[in-house]
Amino acid sequence: MTNLQAAFAGENTFVGFTVAGDPSVEKSVEYVVAMAQAGADVVELGIPFSDPVADGPVIQAADLRAFAADITTDKIFAMVAQIREQTDVPLVFLSYANKIFDYGYDKFYQRCEELNVSGTVIPDLPVEERDEIVPFATKHGVSVIPLVAPTSDKRIPKIVAGTTGFIYLVSSLGVTGVRDEVAHDLIQTVQQIKAVTDTPVVVGFGIHTAKQVQQMNQIADGAIVGSGIVKLIEKNPNDATEAIKAYVREMKGNVSVQN
């Protein structure tokens, strides 16, 4: 299993997100590989869900495009097998709890292990309910990535203690989407986390510019860009490869790109 933690050791680390199967399995494989080639340190693959309550309109629309292409959890695992023929980029899944629960915890994490998927981010699984999943993930060497929110405060020690992989720090209230400003009390939240654990802290929700990525790398250990990449696919579903590569290079601070 790829060591997820090691992926955040470098400079300006960047997690790129896309919805699995958006707009088709074939294109989705191509876009993940493109992200890896352009320098993404980790790729987060969203498993579409009928009711993505923590997601804004951009990712909801991507879920619908994937469903239109008849995506299923089994097809997503088959898709990851194709990705693995082309790249060893660290992969994590973003999935609502029901998709994993219904697939079967043990079976799901066993497939993750076989395909070298290092972690799962589960937006509707707070620390209170985590213990029903963690033993299965741990058995198969997969991390359950905890989310910390701007509202977590005194809950932080309980959330981050004993976690592996990375910690997903939610930058702002509400749902996923592109924002011009991210909350200013992030620094304090990162300090609260660092007081408890060495697990890398990666900031997501609303981040879409190279400047923000750099800023988050100064405050924390990396940044997650979701809706920014999904929007490129929305704009040009079947021909987004070059745009994605250029965007990822820009986020990594390697090239400055005109819009």
Next chain:
Amino acid sequence: MQETKSETNQVGRFGEYGGQYIPETLMSEIDRLTEAYDHYKDDPDFKAELKDLLINYANRPSLLYHAERMSADLGGAQIYFKREDLNHTGSHKINNVLGQVLLAKRMGKTRIIAETGAGQHGVATATVAALMGMECEIFMGKLDTERQALNVYRMELLGAKVHAISTGTGTLKDAVNAAMQEWTRRMDDTHYVIGSTMGPHPFPTMVRDFQSVISKEIKAQLLKETGKLPDAVVACVGGGSNAIGAFYHFINDPSVKLIGCEAAGKGIHTDKTAATLETGRIGIFHGMKSLFCQDDDGDIAPVYSISAGLDYPGIGPEHAALQASKRVQYVGITDDEAVDAFEYIAQTEGIVAAIESSHAVAYVRKLAPTMRKDQIIVCNLSGRGDKDVAAIARYRGVNIHD
């Protein structure tokens, strides 16, 4: 072979169902709500204020009415209706809303949001928000705003802002999604009044407690009139709030049969159904582990019922547990049966009951003739049917302008 055991958190559980499966962003607020509810539920001032509002504003206790014509016509058990339709705002929803808004006020909130299906919960919420001088926004599926247009106007009249939600199926499930998203954006001054016994803990317990006044009254009223317990209590089930309210104080009386009537739509063997307890399977959604109508891949399935209030793909976790323990029996009632019952109770007893409640009436029509004349059925009339008249007319092919 290594055995992997998972530990299920026991907070807010009914057997294996319940829990708190919601985004971390909301958990601090949920913790605050849990603490506040634990404190105020036993606070004498809070209890006194709620009791005063229930009596002097909501018109409690609601009547327990002996439907003699219907009992004679069906030729079996004596039928009593618990008249929640006579409450202020026309349904049982006011019991819970008064409790939760009063609690929100104690917590310092100034803004109330809520989802609504048929509009009954939205109307009750808009009403109590107006009474308590609080800002109010209601989330309602777009399809529901069309089939319950009158209630949309009622909510606006009461000063609420109504958001028509067009994502997904445009029904109750999507209204809940939208209300939860709004709460995630703004929780400091805002309380989300969930209208049924669903969602993350403490909602299923808190809503049940506020609705349990129904069975408490039934028990006292029936004992006073007949000296007996009922032989059966029948209620309709969407998320499950009026049913759990009507069942709660009878759960430990094994002689009382408890029957929940869910919306079978066009029938439980078709894909046009909302009968979660009969056709759903265990899953995690809307903050709880419970039973849900799902497709083969763990996505929430579209559901259907003529009743916007029962058109929900899930069920409160306590009902899932009551089915598992076989304490409550759940039956499906089709659109056709519900519409027939809507007309039957109007013509037999002069009561226009909500199409939701008519699902329970439909089952009473089947059950009563199988029982003796000295036996008693209590049927919870959860709401009144004025809001449904235009839709039922359309169902019967009569076009009226409402």
